[in-house]
Each structure stands twice: as C-alpha cells, then as structure tokens.
Amino acid sequence: MNKLSPILGVALVALLVACQGAASPAATENAAEEAPASNEMMGEEMGMGDDQSQPSQTWQPYNEDDPTSEEAVIQYVATSSRFASWLEQNPGWRGYVWPTEEGFIEVEFENDEDWLGWALLNNATGAFIEAFVPEPLSEEELEAGRAAITSLVKNDPEITALLEDPAAWYSEINYNPYEGFWEVSFERGLDSLLVIIWQEGDEYYLEEIIDLNVIEEEEAERMAVDEAITLAFSVEGIDAALDGHDDWTTYVENQNESVYSVSFVSAGEELFYALVNIADDTVLESTTR
Numbered sequence: 001m002n003k004l005s006p007i008l009g010v011a012l013v014a015l016l017v018a019c020q021g022a023a024s025p026a027a028t029e030n031a032a033e034e035a036p037a038s039n040e041m042m043g044e045e046m047g048m049g050d051d052q053s054q055p056s057q058t059w060q061p062y063n064e065d066d067p068t069s070e071e072a073v074i075q076y077v078a079t080s081s082r083f084a085s086w087l088e089q090n091p092g093w094r095g096y097v098w099p100t101e102e103g104f105i106e107v108e109f110e111n112d113e114d115w116l117g118w119a120l121l122n123n124a125t126g127a128f129i130e131a132f133v134p135e136p137l138s139e140e141e142l143e144a145g146r147a148a149i150t151s152l153v154k155n156d157p158e159i160t161a162l163l164e165d166p167a168a169w170y171s172e173i174n175y176n177p178y179e180g181f182w183e184v185s186f187e188r189g190l191d192s193l194l195v196i197i198w199q200e201g202d203e204y205y206l207e208e209i210i211d212l213n214v215i216e217e218e219e220a221e222r223m224a225v226d227e228a229i230t231l232a233f234s235v236e237g238i239d240a241a242l243d244g245h246d247d248w249t250t251y252v253e254n255q256n257e258s259v260y261s262v263s264f265v266s267a268g269e270e271l272f273y274a275l276v277n278i279a280d281d282t283v284l285e286s287t288t289r
Helices: 069-078 084-088 139-154 157-163 212-233 238-242
Strands: 002-006 094-099 104-110 115-122 128-132 170-176 181-188 191-200 203-211 249-256 259-266 269-277 282-288
Touching: 069 094, 069 104, 069 115, 084 115, 139 170, 139 181, 139 191, 139 203, 157 191, 157 203, 191 212, 203 212, 212 249, 212 259, 212 269, 212 282, 238 259, 238 269, 238 282
Parallel strands: none
Antiparallel strands: 002 203, 094 104, 104 115, 115 128, 170 181, 181 191, 191 203, 249 259, 259 269, 269 282
16 A cells, blocks of 8 residues: 555545444434543453543443343443444434344444444453444544545645546545444546545545446346346246256356346356347347257
C-alpha cells in the first residue's frame, strides 16, 4: 500500500456498510448508562480491570439452555463503557448473542435504522477480545480531515494520472464509520472512481482505487448469470437429469446479448443443457443426456 503524508482528523458519512452476519435470538431494547463508548478495535484480550471495557454487571457465562442467559449477556456488554453512552444515544436498540467456536461469543447491536456495533467475548471470563462501535466524528475532525486529504489526493501521482484533468471531476470526501476508513469519490459524467484511505494514528495510507463502473458491470453480469441458472432450473426434466448426482457443476456462458447457455456437468459428463433468454425469461432449447 502506498504511504501518504501524516495528517490529523477523521470524518463523516458511510458509502459502504458491512455488518456482521445474522444473529440468533432476539433481545432487549433497554438503554444503558455509563462512560463514553469507543470506536477502537481491540486486537488482544482486555482484562476486566480495563477502564475502556469494564461493565457494571457481574459476568455469567452464556448458556444456550438458560432462557435468561442471553438477556444477561446483552446487559453485561451494553453497560460496558465501550457501549453504554453510544447505545444511550440510539434509542430502540436491540442486542443479539450467539456462540462461536473455541469458547467465544459474539454480541451485536442494532436498531431499526442502523447497525450499532459488535463485540467478541471470552465466554469463560467475560473478557472483551474485540469491540467496535461505528461512532460518528466531530465537525472539527471532519473539517481538518477533509482539508488534509484533499491535499494528499491532489498530489498523489497515481490518482492524478487516472483523472488526467482533476478539475473536470466532482469530488467528495467522507469517512465510513462502519468500516473505519476514508472514502474519496470522483464523478465525471458516467465515470466514477472511489479511493479508499486507511488511517493509522496520524498517518494515512492509500489502500485501493476502485473503478465503480467496472464493479457495476461485474455485478450486472453476476446477476445475469444467476438469472440464467434460475431459468434453467425451471425447465421440465432437469430434476430427473440431476437425480443421483450430488457433485454437479454449473457452467454459464453468454452467447449473444441476453442469451446464455447453462450446462450442468458431473465427472466430465453433461447432465443437462439449456439455452435461455433472460430478457424475456424464455427457454430457447434444452437437452438431457
């Protein structure tokens, strides 16, 4: 990754949102009160004497067979200084708990509008292993960060070469609190670029330059392939053709604009073939072995 000059500041709105996976049982909507939350990710276990994570309640290991256990774990995390003030600012929050492998549990928070954070705990001790809160930053940090990043991006040779004429592009700098990085977007007509910048202390690093047009094209092609496979699965006779074959693979090829061929193959043998048109959801032809 290309290292950029050190700056101060941090900033604003999210373009990319990444939430942790689905949760199990539902939980609580109570707001907790205690010390301010933090948006730092902890890479090592934090002892229970750590001021940043000290909950106000006694730890009891999570037990899936105890109907009161989930609520107790949620309250334990919600009253920690890492989450208490933050959840108080977001009424209607809900918590979820689920166990992971090797004696850890995950706790996640959300409300009807946003994903509110996540924590990984040692189930035996209640110690926080990792925790993350997507807390927004101050206006002062936003202003300072945008000014510094504008200068950095303007003088980066790779970005300058891609833009050719920077004045012809509309640009915007935002901070993604859900991912913890900066996003610099450039738009000119139908062209769109997104620059990802990570912060480590007072230093910023250019992580990636993304051509959003390419991403959209790739996503459109993935959707077309999925639709072609779905159409092929609707053809009469496919169930019988695949019966008894658990290891078949699907191969999809674009033949002409919206026309795709779909082959179902097992051990080098084509079990079923269909030619479909995803524009009008029709099957043009099909064959079976």
